[in-house]
Amino acid sequence: MTESVAEGLELKDVESGYGESMILRQVTLKVGPGQVVCLMGRNGVGKTTLMKTVMGLLKPRRGTIRYGGADVTSCSPDRRAKAGIGYVPQGRDIFPQLTVEENLLLGLEAADAKLRKAGIPDFVYEQFPVLKEMRLRKGGDLSGGQQQQFSIARALVSRPRLLLLDEPLEGIQPSIVMEIERVIGSIKAERSMAVLLVEQSLTFATGIADYYYVLDKGTIVAEGGSSALSEEQVRKHLAV
Numbered sequence: 001m002t003e004s005v006a007e008g009l010e011l012k013d014v015e016s017g018y019g020e021s022m023i024l025r026q027v028t029l030k031v032g033p034g035q036v037v038c039l040m041g042r043n044g045v046g047k048t049t050l051m052k053t054v055m056g057l058l059k060p061r062r063g064t065i066r067y068g069g070a071d072v073t074s075c076s077p078d079r080r081a082k083a084g085i086g087y088v089p090q091g092r093d094i095f096p097q098l099t100v101e102e103n104l105l106l107g108l109e110a111a112d113a114k115l116r117k118a119g120i121p122d123f124v125y126e127q128f129p130v131l132k133e134m135r136l137r138k139g140g141d142l143s144g145g146q147q148q149q150f151s152i153a154r155a156l157v158s159r160p161r162l163l164l165l166d167e168p169l170e171g172i173q174p175s176i177v178m179e180i181e182r183v184i185g186s187i188k189a190e191r192s193m194a195v196l197l198v199e200q201s202l203t204f205a206t207g208i209a210d211y212y213y214v215l216d217k218g219t220i221v222a223e224g225g226s227s228a229l230s231e232e233q234v235r236k237h238l239a240v
């Protein structure tokens with residue numbers, strides 16, 4: 001276990017926030033290689049702040065972030081992306097005038113020369129057949145749910161080893177929720193990519209994730225194997 005954790009993501013006693021306002025306090029969290037870990041918590045408790053800190057968009061005031069066996073606490077987002085961390089923030093940001101394919105190619109900007117030369121890997125279109133069908137259409141033609149699928153696909157083109165997903169299922173119709181769950185399920189089945197994802201759904205957390213953490217007021221207040229997550233804990237930590 002020690003060796004596998006060393007190759008995954010490990011946050012230790014991380015304190016992070018915006019200027020003087022510290023949001024995360026003593027956050028310790030691990031995502032092993034190939035693991036799907038679900039980060040839960042009410043609105044405003046710091047889930048997005050945690051994702052941004054892992055990606056390097058916010059610099060922690062205290063604590064360490066290790067990834068792939070190296071200390072990346074001071075590394076820029078660009079270096080983290082090159083090291084294999086892919087980030088899908090909340091919201092959708094496709095360029096409406098570029099084609100779906102051109103938009104996907106932008107996902108390779110942060111990749112190394114070899115990956116850029118290889119272009120969009122086949123598995124991305126295999127995972128998202130709708131994007132293959134629509135690859136020559138304008139980004140603006142995609143529905144909201146398709147744009148959410150696109151955001152995940154764009155992160156996958158650079159073949160990350162750790163994928164950070166911030167509420168990928170929020171506000172989309174049930175058929176696309178199922179599509180995205182299927183993709184995350186197949187990423188998990190391959191065990192070649194780890195996933196840290198913010199998601200409130202108990203069904204998702206217990207069905208697909210291996211492990212969960214609950215964040216409250218910037219601190220981890222509960223964690224465990226997902227099969228142990230009960231309605232009672234959800235009521236205690238997550239109900240408004």
Ligand SMILES: Nc1ncnc2c1ncn2[C@@H]1O[C@H](COP(=O)(O)OP(=O)(O)OP(=O)(O)O)[C@@H](O)[C@H]1O
Binds near residue numbers: 018041043044046050
């Ligand atoms: N750019 C910012 N500057 C200052 N404070 C911020 C900034 N972004 C977020 N915050 C504050 O940090 C706290 C945590 O916000 P964060 O977005 O991490 O929560 P969250 O758990 O992701 O919430 P949600 O589920 O609503 O997305 C909130 O009090 C928020 O107001």
